[in-house]
Amino acid sequence: MDNDTKPTSPSAGPEEETASGGFFSTILTPGSSLSPTSLLVLDGAFGSLLLVLFSLFVITHGNLHLLFLMVIECCLWGSVKWFVHELRLAQAQEAANNSGGDVASDDAELKQKQE
16 A cells, blocks of 8 residues: 555645635625626626526427516516615715715814804
């Protein structure tokens, strides 16, 4: 028998670890729903689901159940896109309020002191 110890699994290089593990680690961090990678993966999943449902719709010669599933899937996809859009607007508004809000509150305090 050979006494050489070999690793049971080959270790991945740093590039491979960051490519695969980086995506999964960003999904689990708070506020990652706006990262372009996660949005791209989400769009890919919704697009793939729509493609599968449409293929089944064609194969089954127009099954109405699949038509309604496609409508539900498109509504879900649209609502997710709308939510992400509103979340970006809210974050931009919050950032604008934080940068300009301090000056406005200081001005209000000065006016109260002068009266």
